[in-house]
Amino acid sequence: MSELKLSVYVVDDDESVRDSLAFMLEGHDFKVTTFDDGQVFIDQVDLMTPGCVVLDSRMPILRGQEVHAILNQQQSPLSVIFLTGHGDVPMAVDALKLGAVDFFQKPVDGEQLAVAIHKAMTHSLGRHEYQENKSMFDSLTEREREILQLIVKGKRNQQIADELCVAVRTIEVHRSSLMKKCQAKTVADLVMSFAKIK
């Protein structure tokens, strides 16, 4: 998925800031959507698609930090960049600890922000991929996970069957189901996906 196809969400209560930010980011060829309120953003956006949110920290109804907390809670792959009128060091540290990609003070330099957004996009995509793999892994049965562990160690079907004291045929059925669930065509694909989760 190309980074530029991803959406940049701008959440700020100040109309001029919102409008100007969108104008500037569009200049950097980002696809920008603006919200004047954190709650509206959470209600209207699919939080499970990758992308980047530029959050103002102080907003009347839902503060930026609260929006960030909701995203984390829902394990959203969206990357968060804080853009605040007057931030201080503890605020920035807290934000970064909670997984924000970057923390800026207004007025922000457009170039730096664009770089940060690119970084955030990559991050978001990675996070998205990880989450997909993890959910694949989570959908495996206990036996399939045991077999996957042994496959990754480079054991053959016969060896796996011997180790688990089952028939080779049983292993083959599990292995086929495993490959399907992980959408892997080769053992190499499977191993790569597994490595990402680990």
Added chain:
Amino acid sequence: MSESRYNWQTKNRRIYPLLAGVMFCLISSLSYAQPNVIKVGVLATRGSNEADLRWQPTMMWLSQHIPDTQFFLLPFTLNQMEKAVTYQTVDFVITNPGQAVRLGRQFPLSWLATLNKANGNRDSSTTHAIGSALIVRNDSSFTTIESLSGQSLSAVNQNAFGGYLTMRFEVAKLGINQERYFSDIQFLGFPLDAQIYQLRDKHIDGAIVPVCLLEKMSQEGLIDKNEFRAINNIAPQGFACVASTPLYPNWSFAKVGSGNEELAKKIARSLLALPQDNAAAIAANSLGWTTPISPLSVDQLYRGLDMHPLQKPWWQEAVSWLKQNQQWGWMLFILVIALNGYHFLLEYRFSRSKRELESTLHSLKEKNSMLEHAQRVSIVGELGSSLAHEINQPLAAIRNYSQGGLLRLRKGLPAQELIPILEKIEQQVIRADSIVQRLRKLINKRQIAKAECDINGIISDTLVLLDYDFQKKQIHLTRDNAAEACLLWGDAVGIQQVLLNVFNNAADACIQREEQDNNVTHQIHIETHCDDSNVVIKVQDNGIGLEDDSELLSKAFFTTKENGLGLGLAICRDVIEAHQGQFLLEPASPQGCCVTVILPRLSKLSVDKKEIEK
């Protein structure tokens, strides 16, 4: 010399040349030798004719008994007599005791003899025969001296002895206020007879006349004695006339300073030798002459009336006293100088301390304005984060717009398409600028300048400064009557400062309450009411409320806040007082505090007027 003076004096008096002619004829018929002419001045109390009749025989007697000397009678009024003695145009005088004493104490007069008064039936005599009789009509109601106080009175002259001063002395002795007693007195002058006629004709209520005038006029058939009576008749036993006063020595014969000593001796001898039945004695209504009588009682009278000729004016007395008591005089002088010096010292000190006070007041005012300034600056400090945000927002927008614009230009987009963006930038600049202006207005040290301003406008302006702060503190603000224009003549910046303080306090109170009690919606309600005379601004919060006495709250440097200066409310009160308004703090129900600011809606005219009155 005396001849020419005499001529000069008689020029104006037609009667004198005539008399002189008669005398000359008389005298020349007696002696053909070149006579020595001696002038005798006599007081003509009843006119010169009467004086002639009374004294001419005495002159004849003297002329007969002193060889080669002719006595020339000159009748005078009181003033003329005084002048004659002053200029010594006469050699001898015959006058009443009053004038005799007055003249005798000022000019060298030598007493030769005193007239011996014929007493009633001429079988006894007295040397005391001068005094006043206070005569009223017999049918009038007056009985005592006191009863005539302030009534219409008459006398001959204010210096007349028998005719006035003796009576005045009696009044003074009675302790009566002389000014009031003689408030309606007329001085009718010589002849004395006029007074009795005036009294008879009811033009006056009482006449002060010399004793025996009444009897003499009655004797001459001029009046009926029974039509009159005397008040307070204290005439001594056997005295033929009525008298309201004690009697004083009779007329005297005296030598003026220039008179011949030898001649005086001869005259004295001749006068004393005059037999009591001689025509001259009878004409003078006397029993001849006797040795001079002491004029002591007359002196006492003058002294009693404060009119004694030897009595110096008060300032002369003072000077002579000072000369005698120099040490006291000098002490007094030094005392006056010292007191004056002390006065000037006090004055100087007073003006110096006044200047100091004024300069203290001035510096106090200066400090006060500095304090106000500091307070405004501290408000700005409290607003710091809010202001940073307010200013940062437009700056951020400007940066974004400009960077976005640049990006597009670099990509070759036509510049024209950026026009709306540049307009947006300009709006943001205006926004930032207006914040800075508001802030500057607030901080600037200023002269209080009153102008017409709109209260609701000021409130809105103030809320703009606080907007972010309120949002941050999650304060729910409500306003009533915000749109109504409410004009007032006042100091907009001062009022804004008051409102800032009030709003900030309200917000702080809300936050302080939050510390005690969570889950409360912070509310501030602002209300303005505008009528013809007043503007009322009410600010109510549901914060922590008032803990202390509201009096204490507006005292300077009293604060409940950790970082507070304790000046907010005190300064608010000052500003409101400068607008002749009121500042009220009261608890609100169920929770919080209500601040009411009442400002009179003064027009410019009435403000000016009040300032002028001040």
